[in-house]
Amino acid sequence: MIAIEITRPGDPDVLVAKDRPRPAPGPNEVLIEVAAAGVNRPDLMQRQGKYPPPPGASEIPGLEVAGTIVAVGSRTKASTDANAAAAPPRWRAGDQVCALVAGGGYAEYCVAPAPQCLSVPRGLDLVAAAxxxxxxxxxxTNVFERGRLVRGETLLVHGGASGIGTTAIQLGRAFGARVFATAGGPDKCAACERLGAERAIDYRAEDFVEVVTALTGGRGVDVVLDMVGADYAPRNLDVLATDGRLIQIAFLHGPTATINLTPLLRRRLTITGSTLRPRSVAEKAAIARALGAQVWPLLESGAVRPIVHATFPLARAADAHRLMEAGTHIGKIVLVARPSALGSKV
Ligand SMILES: NC(=O)c1ccc[n+]([C@@H]2O[C@H](COP(=O)([O-])OP(=O)(O)OC[C@H]3O[C@@H](n4cnc5c(N)ncnc54)[C@H](OP(=O)(O)O)[C@@H]3O)[C@@H](O)[C@H]2O)c1
Structure with a gap:
């Protein structure tokens, strides 16, 4: 099969298409003939040598795929106990799925843990599903499980035009929250508002603390989803309401910050966060089950949708990374391993 290798840490040119042996599924795994694979910012960090794959994961980049199952590994008792009890019905060759993987997505074939696969939502093609x-x-897991966002609350999404941000805005709205977002520039802000943000704040021109404080009548928001960190940290605390939750999922401005701890006591604030990739199959399976029950109906009704900004052939992964580094995209960038994946809805 063709797979994209990171030949050495460096700029996008280090991504090279190579012939590799097709992987085989182990116990409780499936082999997917990849139609399309999503590109995520952590892939750029991996390419630069700053985000090594967790132990046991493929060193080929790529954290998500969609395609057709072509082989199914054996099912063990351990899986039945640990995570398969509530896993999706046994997958069979021919099933069309999208899957979360810890690596290996930039390839024509990819192994995925069976419980981390979900059916391609009806009405979406395999590119959108990827x-x-x-x-x-x-x-x-961050906004609804750790952040405990519920109907009637308010959510501030930083990086609203990112892959993560476009998803958070839509899900926040779909679950009955009032959503605000920040983004760089008027086009990105307009996109955030089309997706359901009541107000998107162009951080280059406006101060998000001032705007959100005014919009909430001085109360602040219940949950902040942040990927910026550093100088945003004290301002995120400033914008939280009593009992507010700050959810940190990355720190594009850096991991260190100086904060005044007083508001944690006065307003009973919570600071938390998580990173998905190293979590266990059992934990990811639990998230998959929650998504299947609560979010898949929204995807199938069209109430929420993946926003695909651009596609590239798999062999042009370097160009996909260049586009993401340029930062002009809104939503997702997807690699297409099989051109037939474009436009054929499930
Ligand atoms: N914790 C987890 O489990 C987890 C999982 C997946 C992703 N992430 C993180 O979530 C973030 C978004 O991921 P993604 O795949 O959605 O990426 P993405 O689509 O490339 O979005 C990144 C966004 O960050 C902003 N940005 C880019 N460079 C920046 C910089 N130097 N300073 C401030 N803002 C910058 C850009 O928005 P503007 O143009 O509006 O500034 C862009 O929309 C990444 O940091 C990623 O590492 C975390």
């Missing part, structure tokens, strides 16, 4: 797993798993 843009679902990483952001929907991440937003679900």
């Amino acid at each position: 843009g679902i797993p990483e952001t929907f798993f991440t937003v679900w």
Whole structure:
């Protein structure tokens, strides 16, 4: 099969298409003939040598795929006990799925843990489906599980035009929250508002603390989803309401910050966060089950959708990374391994 290798840490040119042996599924795994694979910012960090794959994961980049199951590994008792009890019905060759993987997505074939696969939502093609797993798993577990966002609350999404942000805005709205977002520039802000943000704040021109404080009548928001960190940290605390939750999923401005701890006591704030990739199959399976029950109906009704900004042939992964580094995209960038995946809806 063709797979994209990171030949050495470096710029996008280090991504090279190579012939590799097709992987085989182990116990409780499936082999997927990849139609399309999503590109995520953590892939760029992996390419630069700053985000090594967790132990046991493929060193080929790629955290999400969609395609057709072509082989199914054996089912063990351990899986039945640990995570398969509530796993999806046994997958069979021919099933069309999208899957969260810990690596190996930039390839014509990819092995995935069976419980991390979900059926391709009805009405979506395999390219759109490939843009679902990483952001929907991440937003679900952070905003709704750790952040405990509920109907009637308010959510501030930083990086609203990112793959993560476009998902968080839509899910926040779909679950009855009032959503605000930040983004760089008027086009990105307009996109955030089309997706359901009540107000998108162009951080280059406006101060998000001032705008959100005014919009909430001085109360602040219940949940902040942040990927910026550093200088945003004290301002995120400033914008949280009493009992508010700050959810940190990345720190594009850096991991260190100086904050005043007083508001944690006065307003009973919570600071938390998580990273998806190293979590166990059992934990990811639990997120997959919640998504299947609560979010798949929204995807199938069209109430929420993956926003695909651009596609590239698999062999042009380097160009996909260049586009993501340019930062002009809104939503997802997807690699297409099989051109027939474009436009053929399930
Ligand atoms: N914790 C987890 O489990 C997890 C999982 C997946 C992703 N993530 C993180 O979530 C973030 C979004 O991922 P993604 O795949 O959705 O990426 P993406 O689509 O490339 O979005 C990144 C966004 O960050 C903004 N940005 C880019 N460079 C920046 C910089 N130097 N300073 C401030 N903002 C910058 C851009 O928005 P503007 O143009 O509006 O500034 C862009 O929309 C990434 O940091 C990624 O590492 C975390």
